[in-house]
Amino acid sequence: MAHDNGSIVSLRGPIRPTRGPWEFKGDEREHVAPTHPALTPTLTPLHNPTENPSFIHHVPEFIPIPAEKIKTTRRPDHAMVDYQVRELTFHAAPQPALNLQVATAPQPQPEPPRSQAQRLPRLLPAVHDPLPERAVEPQDSKKRGLAPAEGLVVSPFTANEDRLIVSAYPRYARPENGQVNGYVKFNWPSRAPSRRPSGPVPVPSEDDVEDITPNVTRSHTASRPPTIMTLVNPGPAVSSAANGTVSPMDLEGGWGNTSSPMLMAGSPVSFQDTSQIFIAGDPKMLPPQFGFQAKMDHIDRRLFEFYIKNWCPGRSVLSNTNLWLKDLAPMHKNEGILHAIQSLAGVYIYDYIPDERIRQRINQRYITADQYFSTLLNAPESRENGKGQEVITMAVLLSMQDIVLTERRLKKPYNPRWLEGFRQGEYFLQATDPGARYWKNNNVQYNELRISQSIIVGRAVILAQPMMALPSPQTFNPEAEAGRFSWLLYGTEKDMFEIHGGCGFSKKLLHLMSQVTYCAGRLQQEPESTIVPITAKFLLRELSEMRQWSRESKDWELARKYPPTIDWVRDKADEVIIDSNQIMTEVTAEAWRIAAIIYYQCRLLRLPRNHPEVLANLDDLARCIRIMPTSGSHFTAQAPLLPVFFLGLLATEPVHKDVSMDWFEQVVQTPVRSSVPPLYDALLRIWGWIDKEVQIPRDPTALSKNIGKRYPWWEHLVAKVLEAEEETLCLT
Known part of the structure; x- marks a missing residue:
């Protein structure tokens, strides 16, 4: 049983799932990227980034996991390093337990660049060129790689070390009002237990930071010890405001689904456990992958959503020419571009949630993106x-x-x-x-x-x-x-x-x-x-x-x-x-x-x-x-x-x-x-x-x-x- 006295608890075998923003299950089905209106060149953006952009927040019950606490094994049947958590020992805290059964979906590897019959221009040497005594802008075309040279073009982003290093603590402290409203825009709630609102949620003003994450409640189960808690989503607390503004509780695309509990296929929860979970909303009438364009698992989808909903609104106040959203995001069907986007978004998320699983995913996506880039260079x-x-x-x-x-x-x-x-x-x-x-x-x-x-x-x-x-x-x-x-x-x-x-x-x-x-x-x-x-x-x-x-x-x-x-x-x-x-x-x-x-x-x-x-x-x-x-x-x-x-x-x-x-x-x-x-x-x-x-x-x-x-x-x-x-x- 977990206590607040810092005792050591060893968990083996299936762990009851608790679904926070970055919690996922070992054999959870693959998800695919949503058909965001801004991701289809012929349609209009999902929202005006200058008008109350959608914000995701981090569930207060999340406990960052140091890298040294995770024991991993490598799947021999995959070309990439695919980690699966087998056992976790951590300091107990007054928070619900985490579901740490991970199964990273196999990712296809790009083919290595093949040598061309015609020698290609060299943009960069095989190793990094030292700067001269003064950093000089290469002005002539030959120095900029516009003149033919022997050898393959080399990516400057290739490195033999992890792109993102281990961090034991969050990079930034939470602001008093919980709002990060600068180059990235999202709501950062406190660690206080979340509760369902007793009344209507006030309509946010133009300058408010909007939180799209539905509230979560905790409920003990009958067949498990009381220390294991299951996070579920409540039904919609309020309806849309009269003026058409959607309250935070009604917005879709958060870390969970507001119309179903955080229980999906493959969860290590018995049939008896499901009777203790409150299920709200109408039954799903569409296939689970309806309207999506690219296959992503839970973490990848959250990384992509962070880029769309929280990073892109911080790029420009001009919605029509916000190139990161209007022009680059629709190219995510290219796997290399998708991985580059996910890696970029993950760098920001890791600053607030220094979890080893996120760091490994960011580094994996960076490596594969660089491999695709190297292929395209040649x-x-x-x-x-x-x-x-x-x-x-x-x-x-x-x-x-x-x-x-x-x-x-x-x-x-x-x-x-x-x-x-x-x-x-x-x-x-x-x-x-x-x-x-x-x-x-x-x-x-x-x-x-x-x-x-x-x-x-x-x-x-x-x-x-x-x-x-x-x-x-x-x-x-x-x-x-x-x-x-x-x-x-x-x-x-x-x-x-x-x-x-x-x-x-x-x-x-x-x-x-x-x-x-x-x-x-x-x-x-x-x-x-x-x-x-x-x-x-x-x-x-x-x-x-x-x-x-x-x-x-x-x-x-x-x-x-x-x-x-x-x-x-x-x-x-x-x-x-x-x-x-x-x-x-x-x-x-x-x-x-x-x-x-x-x-x-x-x-x-x-x-x-x-x-x-x-x-x-x-x-x-x-x-x-x-x-x-x-x-x-x-x-x-x-x-x-x-x-x-x-x-x-x-x-x-x-x-x-x-x-x-x-x-x-x-x-x-x-x-x-x-x-x-x-x-x-x-x-x-x-x-x-x-x-x-x-x-x-x-x-x-x-x-x-x-x-x-x-x-x-x-x-x-x-x-x-x-x-x-x-x-x-x-x-x-």
Whole structure:
């Protein structure tokens, strides 16, 4: 009998099932992924991620199981390591016992890449290349893998160690209100015993975090000791609200089924036990796999649901262009993409539930996803014109996992996996570019998936350039660089300036930022160039006159007629906080535009950071950042991380530094992993030496008219950052 005194209990044989969010049975039938409306390209999304997205929570009765407590055996009849729990010894706690009879469903292995008759380009060497003394953006096509080389293409994500290491404790503590409403959105209940509500559940407001998990009750059984409890689901507590809002009790897709008890085929429960279980709801009239698209067992389905319902809503406030949900999720019928999605979602879940079974599943899914990715890297069809969607999507998903799994990033002298993965995505976008068949960019035929892939890949590669050294003048190839990222320019003028949820601003602005880096490299190669100053004036005019628009805000015609958004921001008081997705979208895009102008002024024009024009733009940027929320339903990964970093990096006035610091401090308080904490730590270290290493001139306006003769202080700053930091800064 389990007691609260920490006694040791040894359980052998069948264990009565208790169904919490991550509890499952040994021979439970396979489930398949739900036909989510957002997973079918021709249908509308399941929900608007900006309006009370569905949230799952973790059942308070769950007891994490340390890795050393689980005894496992390997099934000899399967190629993969398939663990089955035979015996468990654990410290008793006043919680219901766990059902730990696991049977991982066999997963098909991808065929190893076969050698091709034609030698394929090498994107990465067989081993990780050490970084040179300075991390330099490979500018010429040969270094980016666009020139033929011998050997097979190698995945940068292949490793001989577990991707996710053992954790004995949760990574984050539960917030007081139980709401995690930042880059991931879900409800985290306390460990207090859950009870059925005695009255109607209040309708959640727009800013509330909605919990979709049905309440569970405990009931003792007659044929088993009273220490073994069975979790069952009650019937629906309340009905839908009059206004159409569904209360948490009525939502489907939680960890359990609200219309049936947590008892399924294969459970080690006798017929006598079933008489003690309360069964509610109508009998099922449809086959158990009706409406599903991909086969998944219990854990896999929960991982996928977490991605759809809790991770994707934290990516963008723009539902129409949330590429993670609208474009990438429907590709889950590809097993490699599905495993990459599940592995990415599992990294977040393990932070809150450090259970060994979850960790093993995440590592298994990561290995198989990387194997599929390696196969696609060397598949001839991945390089055919207009194709390559699968390999690009997998590069994006695996790179994103490396971005958020900050503790497993490669340090110097190795190149970061996330950057190499996105560079491979850039290579395949170029290799499969359909634009070569058209005379005009606005005639190129493309789909939404291609646009989303171009933006998310271009965003990662282009935004890494500001804090990387320019290529040496000897290796810089102006002809090749002039056409780099050209696949961002397809479409009409209206298409160019649409704000996309994948980056928070328009793809035209993204391309202009790459052109600033290109011109800076060209100026370094030829300081007396007469073309670069002319191009610089053109870039400034484009950045100054740019108007960005969104389908969920002002349309293109109105955006062109209205004054710039910064005029509206300047009129707002400092204590005002944005409370609508429309305004958040417009101000975020404006912050990116201002940050691009600052980057243009400092790196290309070589204006010192205390120059009056730079200070004026820093002041406008600070006004935009100050009124932005740092958590809640309007805060997502669309937030302007790089502009906030620029604001703190280039600050010469205390007010600018304070705004940047306040934003970082508030964002890192949310208990969710992201790329923000390591970037903030790097910024704190930079503040310790920047005023000594990058001195502020007394007369910032005393500059040569020839920009090629001005002091390139930005390059000196980047060189110092690369020398002082252990890894390449991730600004996405």
